[in-house]
Amino acid sequence: MANEKLEVMSLERAIFAGGCFWCMVQPFDELPGIHSVLSGYTGGHVPNPTYEQVCSKTTGHTEAVEIIYDPALITFADLVEIYWQQTDPTDAFGQFEDRGDNYRPVIFYFNEEQKQIAEESKQRLANSGRFDQPIVTKIEPAQEFYVAELYHQEYYKKNPANFARNHARRAAFLKEHWNEQN
Template sequence: MYVMSKTETAIFAGGCFWCMVKPFDEMPGIESVESGYTGGHVANPTYEQVCDGNTGHTEAVKITFDPSIISYKELVDIYWRQTDPTDAMGQFQDRGDSYRPVIYVNSPEQRQVAEASKAALEKSGKFDKPIVTKIEDAKPFYPAESYHQDFYKKNPLRAEIEEMGGRKQFKKDVWKNKE
């Protein structure tokens, strides 16, 4: 008898969503990574509206995953290694409220994992400044326009240029990421 696997979703905001897709997309157990907008007060916002800063949304990724292959805790660990958790008003060259770092949780279990992970990071001594990444309840997620989806595959050079805006060096220096 064929049994379909049960999937879950995780939503992370960590600056430009173009830079947040690839690290998750390449992991076993990930079914999809969708770029979009969440956390705001305007239904179905456009990229331009979010960039204008009046909708309250963050650029984020919604990850659909199979928890029997990759756990939510593993996803949170990957998330931390893509961001500067000490910068509340953007990430690297991307500044402003729509680029703020947020872990959006879908359940009490996700909240518990995210809060424990944040507390462990705070206690680790890895950073001299406070960890300011917020943990908030998930709000409606609105998919971004099609040209934003899988951006690193469609526009690899532009995606690499975005990474070179500080994120790539930060990951190498702080997290010892090899790429």
């Protein structure tokens, strides 16, 4: 073999909660630099929760996605901008059809740089005038992420008709508020 140079990738993590995790996977899933997007639970006090436990609203967890990405191809700032365009950042009590604390919108950060990027982005969105209500999405330190059950993974691919029904109200909202960028 000739001298081959093996590059070692340095991957990073991002965790976003924006309502039903089924709707949060697809916007990130096929972007350059994304290595995986997993549905799961985070932010609560029950270890290894099940979907039924999280839905009971007694675990403190919220549905979220964990994104493993290559920062040389896509940055955390890029991911945050995509995140805003998937949620209603003025609704702290869930997202669209999904109501309750387990659907609250949160940007979780792993370090001070991610925290600063998220806070600055949130402030820019608040100052933009795009929304006439306050931006209430939380920015919190990342906690343990528990991968959801297998049937929740890549739900939009496995169940396109049901995904489309669940995604309809979100899609209409996004079109109304972000259409000029789509």
